[in-house]
Amino acid sequence: MSATGSLERPADESWRQAPFRHAEFLPVDLDLREDADGTIRLTTNAPYEPIDSNLARAFLTTAARLGDAPALAEKGADGEWEYTSFAELARDVRGAAQWMLDTLPRGGVLVLMAENSVAVAALSFAAFATGTILCPVSPAYGIAGGDHARLRHVFDRVRPAAIYCDPRAAYAKALEDIGCEATIISSDPSVFGEGTVAVADIFRTKATDAVDTAIEGADTEAAAQYMMTSGSTGLPKVVQQSLTALAANTAQGLGLIGRAAGWDDIMLDWLPWHHAAGASVLRAGLTQGGTLHIDAGKPAPGLFEKSIANLRDISVPYFNNVPLGYAMLVEAMDKDTELRDTFFAKMRLMLYGGAGLPQHVYDKLQRHAVAATGHRIHMTTGYGMTETVSGCCAIHFETDKVGIGLPGPGVELKLVPTGDRYEARMRGPMLMIGYLDEPEKTAAAFDEEGYYRTGDMVVFHDRDDPAQGLAFAGRMAEEFKLSNGTWVYGGQLREQLLKALSDDIAELVLADDGRPFLGMLAWPKPGATLDGIAAKLAEFNQDQHGGSAKIRRVRLLEKPASANDHEISDKGTINRRAVLDNRTHTVDALFADEPPADVRQV
Known part of the structure; x- marks a missing residue:
């Protein structure tokens, strides 16, 4: 088959039975305690082994x-x-x-x-x-x-x-x-x-x-670095990080996945060093002795081709990207077996961060891995945020489920029950000093026990077997109410829709707070049609219960999300609120009593 030929996918799911390629991880050894009010405190018994904070x-x-x-x-x-x-x-x-x-x-x-x-x-x-x-x-x-x-x-x-x-x-x-x-x-x-x-x-x-x-x-306890939050809900906050926190986060990453990741080996990475995940790779590589190849590409039109060329050129044992980057990568592999084979030649661990990885993207990656090597490849997260320096939770065990994994050494994870989900809070040596010159926001970011409030919701894959890890279940900031008072779990619903419409849309935005029903704005993929997307939404709605999970109208967007207008971050994540606020006429048309011809009722 030629490098640019169409890759045939197996009709069955036999790839799921392929063994994982060996990767050396931190053993799962949990300490789980439950308070009387249902709050769960989760840590690993593995020792925290610090590195030089200087x-x-x-x-x-x-x-x-x-x-x-x-x-x-x-x-x-x-x-x-x-x-x-x-x-x-x-x-x-x-x-x-x-x-x-x-x-x-x-x-x-x-x-x-x-x-x-x-x-x-x-x-x-x-x-x-x-x-x-x-x-x-x-x-x-x-x-x-x-x-x-x-x-x-x-x-x-x-x-x-x-x-x-x-x-x-x-x-x-x-x-x-x-x-x-x-x-x-x-x-x-x-x-x-x-x-x-x-x-x-x-x-x-x-x-x-x-x-x-x-x-x-x-x-090493003083502010050594100011890092900006993504600004996904407004202007960025300035996070003060100490050398101790930077080194602690590096040590946690080494403890969780360091041997599997091989930060003392050959690396290729595009993630920008002004963001948490990219900066952590730079620190780990230069302190652990690896060779980091700087990828000038990124998952964006006109730039991803550079990444593809580099990935054809260099085989690495570890790869780090955001979900959008993986989605673009699997699409490229669908047509390019040379890229697929080079990418997986030495690969033993892939990491994603910045947002939840859709299950369908994970499945496609593993299909390609098995086709290239006969093995599935371990996939992990770097769950964390700027306030924790970078990822401090990860999947460090065999699994075919996407999620946020389990806490690393030195990380105390506090799970506060909220309905059938938990609000995640964290404590440990990797925490920020605070937001620069914003004492009220700093105080609000921590609870009475000094845990950082992540604002993320999580669930156990299996409450009776916590060793299977945690799954992301939405961000509190992405949840909103319809006019009848029912809550829309925006993060969860978005991931479900992206999976159901993976062949037709690249991204979507749910609309909107205080409306009588749910609408959707979407950026279509080439060849997708409004009628085709509406038909798939009708099928999606049949499996949903209640109006807070059913899409009633859809409209397609032609203008790309704009970084200049704060609609998209450097990591490729969409700022839902900015998209809606910048396109009020588009949103109003979606909910009009007599909508225009480019709006479809589902």
């Missing part, structure tokens, strides 16, 4: 051991991989650290507004070395246009002393528009004008003993 020292120790071994790789203009060794990266970290000590105020903020790169990695660890507070922000903030609301909001909060930017005219205009007075650093100073510092000159700064003194004197 992350700059941890990296430099690894770099001294590995020397000329490759640490990072990125593709050059010729399309070939260019490698940076641990020794070279350590030199750049020390040079940048000296520059920061000489130039920036102690505890000053360094904003990074750039795509993943060797320079960003070096500046990040230099900040950890010097007490400079690292603040990665999404490049989308700098190219959003308009009034730059998110960029203004963040800069007003963090008050940067310096900003590293990729050399893009849009960034220069954004910084000029908001009146930024911080020192600007770039690989091409000419884009930003007089006074801009060349990052190459920073790396060439001669390091002195002051760098080692600063590293050894690091306050």
Whole structure:
């Protein structure tokens, strides 16, 4: 079969019987206690084994051991991989650290507004070395246009002393528009004008003993990094993270899936370092001694092709992506057996995060894995959030169910009963210090026992066998009421609809609070028709009970979700509220007494 031929799928479900490829996991050893009110407290009995909280020292120790071994790789203009060794990266970290000590105020903020790169990695660890507070922000903030609301909001909060930017005219205009007075650093100073510092000159700064003194004197409990929440319900909050929390989260990941993931092996990852999951891969790789290939693609039109090319080029034992990325990957594999075979050649663990993985996407991945290798491949989650640094719960056992798994070492999971579901709360050394300059929101984020309120709802796959793990059951922020007072469990319903309509729609938004019935707005896949989607919705409705789970009208969207209008995050997740608020005429037509011709009654 040719690499671009149509992949035949087995008519039966025999792939479900294939054994899993071996992967070394943390054994399941749970401690479950239930309070009188039904609250469940869940931990693992596996010991929490911390790593050095002084992350700059941890990296430099690894770099001294590995020397000329490759640490990072990125593709050059010729399309070939260019490698940076641990020794070279350590030199750049020390040079940048000296520059920061000489130039920036102690505890000053360094904003990074750039795509993943060797320079960003070096500046990040230099900040950890010097007490400079690292603040990665999404490049989308700098190219959003308009009034730059998110960029203004963040800069007003963090008050940067310096900003590293990729050399893009849009960034220069954004910084000029908001009146930024911080020192600007770039690989091409000419884009930003007089006074801009060349990052190459920073790396060439001669390091002195002051760098080692600063590293050894690091306050690992102080704020070391500001990370932005996704802003899915408004402007982003600034999360204060300490070195202790960053290292604790890395240690939890190593305990849960580290041997299976192989962070000391060959890696390829696109996830941005200004988000929790991507940053965790960078920290783990550089402290554990792996070689991280920086994927310049992402699951978006015009960019995913880069990821596909890289995945054809490099076989890795571990892969990390968001559900949207996996959905696009399986569609590519449907037509490309070369991609499928290369992807699964060494694969022993796939991780998803950022949102719940639809079961149908999981099933398709496993069909491809069995076709390529004769084995199913372990799939895990990185369940967590910016407030917990990154994932601190995971599936670390054999299962064919999607979910959020079980807590890692040092994680205390508190499950508060709410009807037939539980609200998930977490406590442990990975928790944030709090939201910057927002004491009321910080206080509201924690309960009376110091557990972080995730806002997520979960259920056991089998309450009588908790070792099967937990499943995501919706976000409280995604739940809303119809005008008759009945609740719509938006997260759960959305996942069910995406599965039922997987061949026809790419994404959907449920509408809307206070309406007499449920409507749906959807982005169709090529070839899908409104009548065909409405017919499948009618079949879906037959299996639903009550009006809070039945779709009565549907309308298709032509305009893609816009990051500039806060409708979609860098991780590809949809901000339902922003979509509805930005398209009020579309929503009103969906519920009109006499709807237009492009609305279908189901």
